[in-house]
């Protein structure tokens with residue numbers, strides 16, 4: 720079985736997000752990049768299938784050379800090889816289109832993604848990818864079993880779970896539950912060393928078919944400072960709740 724895992728490189732969750740002075744772009748200054756956390760669940764699942772079913776795992780990223788640290792970390796976690804499509808991702812459709820080309824050419828049986836990227840929160844690449852490939856799509860997957868050419872996936876739904884079956888090849892977008900947080904693989908020294916020599920192929924994009932153009936960005940307003948009121952000053956607390964918070 721050949722598995723393709725789509726890896727997005729995103730700012731570390733503790734990063735302070737800023738935009739450029741003209742508000743036209745995200746300011747990458749000082750940002751630490753990590754594997755999109757939801758992609759880590761998908762990648763760990765793929766590595767488990769590699770161990771249990773002899774699958775091969777390829778990671779793919781649409782990104783500029785600065786995403787290679789994150790790609791190498793994916794290799795250290797256990798992927799066999801990697802492909803970087805050399806393009807600054809500009810919208811979800813162009814990302815999906817580029818990955819689709821790789822998926823088609825490589826005849827992958829299973830394409831795993833995260834449910835959404837934690838930076839631009841598009842939640843759209845996996846569905847678009849399945850549509851372009853004309854393959855089954857399962858979103859919000861919290862459990863996955865592969866039996867021959869069939870995938871049985873458990874989905875999170877309102878108030879419960881749904882189990883679905885799809886024929887491979889299929890696109891499956893995962894999240895926490897696909898594997899548990901405790902199962903996430905922290906690369907050891909052997910993994911880090913072997914990742915340095917694993918194949919990382921760089922391919923040029925087939926097109927820049929961008930359909931959505933970001934016009935401007937705006938930061939979330941900073942939270943107002945917390946006011947501390949002494950427990951014996953109830954009158955002041957009531958005044959603040961009434962006049963400032965306007966909740967009573």
Ligand SMILES: Cc1cc2nc3c(=O)[nH]c(=O)nc-3n(C[C@H](O)[C@H](O)[C@H](O)COP(=O)(O)OP(=O)(O)OC[C@H]3O[C@@H](n4cnc5c(N)ncnc54)[C@H](O)[C@@H]3O)c2cc1C
Nearest residue numbers: 725781809810811832833835836839841842843844932933
């Ligand atoms: C400099 C810059 C400019 C941008 N300008 C625009 C713009 O003008 N308009 C706009 O709409 N967006 C813009 N973006 C955001 C860009 O569209 C997103 O990075 C890209 O669309 C995917 O994000 P998403 O939130 O749609 O992914 P989602 O659909 O939320 O991601 C779901 C899953 O798809 C896979 N995936 C997502 N991205 C990648 C990737 N790059 N490589 C491999 N797998 C991936 C991962 O498995 C991920 O978990 C810009 C980004 C950058 C860095």
